[in-house]
Amino acid sequence: xxxxxxxxxxxxxxxxxxxxxxxxxxxxxxxxxxxxxxxxxxxxxxxxxxxxxxxxxxxxxxxxxxxxxxxxxxxxxxxxxxxxxxxxxxxxxxxxxxxxxxxxxxxxxxxxxxxxxxxxxxxxxxxxxxxxxxxxxxxxxxxxxxxxxxxxxxxxxxxxxxxxxxxxxxxxxxxxxxxxxxxxxxxxxxxxxxxxxxxxxxxx
Numbered sequence: 166x167x168x169x170x171x172x173x174x175x176x177x178x179x180x181x182x183x184x185x186x187x188x189x190x191x192x193x194x195x196x197x198x199x200x201x202x203x204x205x206x207x208x209x210x211x212x213x214x215x216x217x218x219x220x221x222x223x224x225x226x227x228x229x230x231x232x233x234x235x236x237x238x239x240x241x242x243x244x245x246x247x248x249x250x251x252x253x254x255x256x257x258x259x260x261x262x263x264x265x266x267x268x269x270x271x272x273x274x275x276x277x278x279x280x281x282x283x284x285x286x287x288x289x290x291x292x293x294x295x296x297x298x299x300x301x302x303x304x305x306x307x308x309x310x311x312x313x314x315x316x317x318x319x320x321x322x323x324x325x326x327x328x329x330x331x332x333x334x335x336x337x338x339x340x341x342x343x344x345x346x347x348x349x350x351x352x353x354x355x356x357x358x359x360x361x362x363x364x365x366x367x368x369x
Contacts (some may be wrong), residue, residue, distance in 0.1 A: 168214065168245055170221035171272070179218075185335075185366065186222040192333065192363055199264030199305040201363070203333035205317045206351040211341035215335070215366055216314035224275035228309040231267065233240045233278045235327060236316040237288035246270045250314040253281030258296045265304065278304070288316070292323045301330050318351035328352040336365040 169178040189198055203219070205212035213236070220232035234242035235254065243250030248268035257265045257278070265274040291297060302309045313331060315324035328334050334355055338348050355362050 168217050168221060170218045170225070179222075182218045182222040185219060186226060187265060189363065190334075196332065196361070198332045199329045200301055200313065200333075202315055202324065202328055202334045202360075203337060204311045204315050204328065204334050204351065204355065205337045206343050207318045207319040207339075207347040210313050210317065210365075211338045212236070212317075212337050212338045213245055213367070214314050215337050215368070217242060217245045218351050219261050219335075220271050220275055220310075220312045223310045223312070228274060229279050229307075229310040231265075231273075231278055232275065233304065233311060233313045234280040235292060235323065236287065236311050237280050237291060237323075238282040238316050239279045240276060240283065242314055243268070243279040247275050249268045251282055253279030254300070255281035255286055255291065258291065258300060260339070263316065265300070265307070276308075289326070290324055293326045297327070298330050300329045314324065318342065318354055321348040323362040325354045325358050328355055328358045331360065333363040335360040335363050335369070337368065338365060339368045344350045 169176055171183055172181055203212050203216040216232055220230050223232045234240045252266045265278055267278055270277055315327055318324045336351055
């Protein structure tokens with residue numbers, strides 16, 4: 166899936182992301198939503214596209230947005246936006262006293278923090294580190310909204326570990342591809358993490 170918010174802004178798919186933005190705004194009335202985690206149920210789901218399109222939708226509403234690629238195993242958010250992915254989250258975690266290596270995009274108010282060069286790091290250890298929690302706290306001070314893309318719940322623990330550091334989680338499932346057992350397992354994992362599950366996105 167492409168970034169339909171850029172390529173097809175008048176499409177039904179783009180309107181669905183505007184509806185998601187509206188739903189998140191309503192949820193924020195009860196409790197602030199500065200950091201939102203996009204958690205795919207399984208590898209069949211394209212969480213990067215969901216994160217990217219949601220980030221664009223939020224930026225189009227004149228919010229300062231940072232889209233973070235926390236999928237250190239198969240990062241792709243930088244490819245969607247056509248930005249340099251050689252420096253990013255991994256490098257920044259090694260030197261948090263510096264400013265995050267944010268990449269500008271063609272969308273006003275939207276920056277991307279790529280995963281970075283993830284060779285020779287253990288992804289699960291990185292996202293579970295104290296530095297990761299500190300990084301998210303820093304990012305929430307730099308933007309109105311931080312959208313974090315995570316790897317699939319059915320395969321890795323990363324999303325479940327990151328979820329408690331977010332203000333809310335959006336579960337992503339793929340129609341006709343995500344198995345019911347994987348979707349249910351993902352829901353259970355998030356519930357066990359005692360996170361705020363905001364809802365689910367169904368990809369066609």
